[in-house]
Amino acid sequence: MILPLFHHITKKLSNAKHRKNLQKSPIAHSLPHARMGLYDDLLLDGYYTTQLWIGTPPQKFSLIVDTGSTVTYVPCSTCEQCGNHEDPKFAPELSLTYEPMKCTMECNCDVENVFCTYERQYAEMSTSSGVLGGDLFSFGNDSGLDPQRAVFGCENVETGDLYTQHADGIMGLGRGDLSVVDQLVDKGVINDSFALCYGGMEVGGGAMVLGSISPPPDMVFTGSDPLRSPYYNVDLKEIHVAGKKLQLDPKIFNGKYGTVLDSGTTYAYLPEQAFSVFKDAIMKELHSLKRIHGPDPNYNDICFAGASSNVSELSRTFPKVELAFEKGQKILLSPENYLFRVSV
Structure with missing residues (x-):
């Protein structure tokens, strides 16, 4: 089963300023892309994951690829309520490049008004909350994209399915300023496009590409209206x-x-x-x-x-x-x- 999610399949699938800049740029098609493997399968876990490395030196995480979420987050070493997941919690104190986001008018702040925070609740009533920080994201050995600095959530509390799941956290691919895709597009390091390809029920796994690639000739395209909702x-x-x-x-x-x-x-x-x-x-x-x-x-x-x-x-x-x-x-x-x- 193939589920392509291309920002450029219509004129309205993403922020117009990105599209105009990319279309006018003579180097748009030469931008690199991050090719990443997908793991797990629906029969085993009910989701697909990819592997992302955060920090210097890099710390590995197994993250659910989620087009319905805009924030990427992983359990923090300071987490007061986090389950036992696939990999160790992110230790910001061990990363030479980690910086917490300081409280501003543009973010929700902690009770002491020092750091930016995030909080998400899902349809099945699981929740995730923590602080926002910035660090280097590395996309694996098959990626043509160098490590890039991005903002993500450092979890302090998780409940429900998020607490019990095997995966470490969520990779937010939805539309929004904190989305991994939007952050990379805003930096001008990838084209305004990404794709997911699932291996299928008996195969599992698959591939994800952040950035543009040539679609298969039999790909079916249809439009999406970003003005209608925050979802694809x-x-x-x-x-x-x-x-x-x-x-x-x-x-x-x-x-x-x-x-x-x-x-x-x-x-x-x-x-x-x-x-x-x-x-x-x-x-x-x-x-x-x-x-x-x-x-x-x-x-x-x-x-x-x-x-x-x-x-x-x-x-x-x-x-x-x-x-x-x-x-x-x-x-x-x-x-x-x-x-x-x-x-x-």
Whole structure:
């Protein structure tokens, strides 16, 4: 499954000042890019991570790639409430290049009005809070981009899933001044673009590129409107199941933020009415599978027994699904893209 997130796929996907400067610059296409590996997989952890090194000398961290977050953060050595994660906590006292951000009119400040702070809460009610600091980010041996100074969060408290997860923290790829992408673009060291490519259910891993690359010839592009919401949104119009268009009003996908692309969210979500029609269409195409109860009695999951556990064979049983966007562009979803394998 490929989920490209290019700032330049439309004229509105990022701050206009960046685009104008890059388009006029004769060296725009020669800027380097950071090519980084993706690790983990949805079946194992429910997320994908990349490895980022912070500080001098560098300290390694495994971070969830999250297009729905704008702040990159890692547990700090001073953390009062942090879980046991993959790597040791960041020790700012061991980095020769770390500097805490001093309190200004442009940031939230701690109780003593000395340092800038951040606080984030997520849909599942987990939270992260701490202080903001600046240090060198290194992107790995495969990166063509030299270490760059960036602002990030040094966690002092984390709760919920953030506390229990294996990954160290979050790499914020969303739109905003603190986003890794926006910071690198503002410095003029990469083009205004990035991409994620997932290996798939049975493969795991994948790749991420910060900066522009030549897209595959069969890449499907659609637009996103930054004025509409702080998230990467697309204009979803139709869903097709087994070649048949679902009878849905396109306005159903046009809620507050539109259809949001969020690499930090494990599942895809549809409005209740759309999901009901989608579910019925899938069920009509299934003839040999037995429906069973899901693993969690608190949810009315739609589960089946009898299908092959081999991802490549799922298309023999389950129908193909297509998503159609604003100008008729379609992206084909194989069964592994809308199913989730569980053990009961």
